[in-house]
Amino acid sequence: MDYEIIIISNRPHLSREAQSCLAGLNSRILDGTNYPSFSKLVNEAIVSSWYEKIIICNDKARPTPAAVQKILTMLQDGWGLVGLYRFGFFGFKKDLIRKIGFFDERFIGGGYEDNDFTRRLKEANISYYESEEIDYIYLPTSWQYAKTNFTKNHFFKKWREEGNVTTRQMAEEDYPYDIGPLQNINFTTFDKSVLLPYNFRLKDMIMKTDLVD
Template sequence: MDYEIVIISNRPHLSQGAQSCLAGLNSRIFDGTNYPSFSKIVNDAITSSLYEEIIICNDKARPTHAAVEKILAMLKDGWGLVGLYRFGFFGFKKDLIRKIGFFDERFIGGGYEDNDCIRRLKEANISYYESEEIDYIYLPTSWHYEKTNIAKNHFFGKWREEGNVTTRQVAEEDYKYDIGPLKNINFTEFDKSILLPYNFRLKDMIMQTSLLD
């Protein structure tokens, strides 16, 4: 077994519900209490994992064993990131993070980090599978959305979109987290991506940068 499922949560009653759906599988709960951003929780979950394949599970997700098997099979087939409830239940290999970098921790308060990650996948020409095919409990978020303007402003400062052209304006931060050397795994290309309707336009998007080398 070279994978684990990390349930990120600061609400024990919800995380235990998610974990019960995963009984018999390699899962653990990661306490995200007082974390400043979703990105920081995910990054710490990655760096604390001993495994090469990681599935991140939101405490409101209610996945089946079959959903876990589907993610693992798709990763084996070369998909870069597989989300069976968008970024509420998603899996990837650590080599993806080695290639495109860790989640951007400047999205304080939660929000926009998923939009950012998808554009980075497009920029790196790595495939993304996006669906809403598992059960998910709709409850108020535990994030402090009064801070969301910080995340929103960072996103639109980082990426400028004009028509079908997206320009990177801000570089990634260089986090000094150690998850081992790049293995140079071959990922399938972004054109293979399966996206929800509101993201269809990303397939035709042209990525460019205003940053100097």
């Protein structure tokens, strides 16, 4: 077994329901109570896992074993990040994180971290598969981003978007996490990405940077 499914949640009844869909598979629940952001919780899941292939499962996702196998197969085929319900049920190899960095923990409270990560995939020319093909329960989020513009403001401080040009204005933070050395896995390129309609424009987006080496 070369993977782990980590159900991130601060709602025990929902996380147990999600885990029941994954009976017989290698899964565990990570209690997200008191975590300051979705990004911090995902990073904790990555650091605490012994496995190279990680699948993150939201407590509202209701995946099947076939969905898990699809993610694992696509990762083996070189996809960078595979989301079968966007960032509600997604998988990747740790080498993706070694290559482009951890999730940005400055998105306090949650929100916009997925927009940020997709632009980082585009910037690194690494493929992203995005769909909404598994069952998902529509409930209010447990994060607080609906109550503040903090994460939105951080996103637009980090990225300047003008037409089809996106310019990086802020570097990634360097977190003191250790997940081992880069293995230099070859990922398929971003032009192979499969995206939902609202993200189609990422294919033609031109990435630039204002940062000086």
